[in-house]
């Protein structure tokens with residue numbers, strides 16, 4: 675799509691978006707710092723895009739516990755300003771959110787209508803961002819995803835490749851379940867949604883999009899190691915055995931049915947993408 679404005683172009687999703695939409699306008703943090711949220715409005719009004727995709731966020735989940743004010747500016751205030759400006763211009767706004775807005779109770783996949791109840795600062799600021807975007811009017815889509823990975827991100831795959839090279843056993847939580855999501859497929863979803871909204875703004879709303887099948891972090895780690903030459907053993911542990919500053923949801927399953935019926939987007943099989951991502955990351959190490 676020509677005339678799309680992408681925030682967060684240096685992140686996992688942002689890089690995938692720029693790769694798929696090379697003609698996009700993609701300012702970096704040096705151009706526009708989201709911790710000065712009003713700067714986003716100036717940038718949008720100056721560029722006059724046909725659509726906006728916000729892939730920028732404060733994503734350091736544990737660090738956010740001690741720095742919630744900064745996380746709030748980037749994850750809530752800035753997206754609110756973007757949404758307001760998009761509404762003024764009458765253009766689609768795609769804003770990406772997270773499974774961490776939910777409290778992880780139960781076993782069934784969360785639907786877009788389910789009530790969020792974040793457990794930590796990152797989830798709270800992302801939920802505040804959703805509310806700010808919805809209150810701005812216009813035709814925004816909030817696309818919640820989970821466990822994003824790509825070959826160029828500092829993500830769970832990166833951590834497991836590094837740790838498995840150093841140790842012959844890793845202890846990984848087996849009671850947090852979710853869908854690892856390839857940044858490439860998520861980028862396609864964002865661009866498809868932005869394009870669809872231009873002709874069909876009534877499709878605005880909250881949607882879910884995550885990779886399939888749902889697994890535990892421990893199962894995911896085993897799938898990563900299985901794609902290397904190493905024999906590292908992955909031991910299943912409980913969340914209680916792996917204390918972290920931020921509490922994380924146990925059930926991160928996202929129901930993506932309305933995304934499929936409304937936009938024709940099917941859940942990507944993360945295992946197929948991982949087949950390529952692991953060797954690519956190994957080659958970079």
Ligand SMILES: NC(=O)C1=CN([C@@H]2O[C@H](COP(=O)(O)OP(=O)(O)OC[C@H]3O[C@@H](n4cnc5c(N)ncnc54)[C@H](OP(=O)(O)O)[C@@H]3O)[C@@H](O)[C@H]2O)C=CC1
Nearest residue numbers: 682684685686687703707708730731733772819820821822
């Ligand atoms: N990573 C994950 O597992 C998940 C992510 N999400 C959501 O998906 C979206 C994309 O995430 P992902 O690509 O993984 O994120 P990354 O952490 O890879 O990238 C974050 C991006 O935000 C930019 N950014 C952060 N702070 C500022 C700032 N003050 N000013 C300008 N830009 C800033 C970063 O710029 P810089 O490079 O300069 O730091 C970078 O481009 C986010 O909304 C995130 O909340 C949802 C579920 C899971």
Ligand SMILES: Cc1cn([C@H]2C[C@H](O)[C@@H](COP(=O)(O)OP(=O)(O)O[C@H]3O[C@@H](C)C(=O)[C@@H](O)[C@H]3O)O2)c(=O)[nH]c1=O
Nearest residue numbers: 733735772773820821822830833845846847891916922
């Ligand atoms: C490295 C390591 C992690 N873990 C656990 C901690 C955590 O529960 C889980 C994943 O670790 P991470 O640090 O990758 O998790 P985290 O950074 O919380 O990942 C989240 O990031 C944000 C941005 C999101 O929006 C979420 O969807 C999710 O992807 O694995 C172990 O049990 N053992 C280990 O050795």
Ligand SMILES: [Mg+2]
Nearest residue numbers: 733734735829
């Ligand atoms: Mg992390």
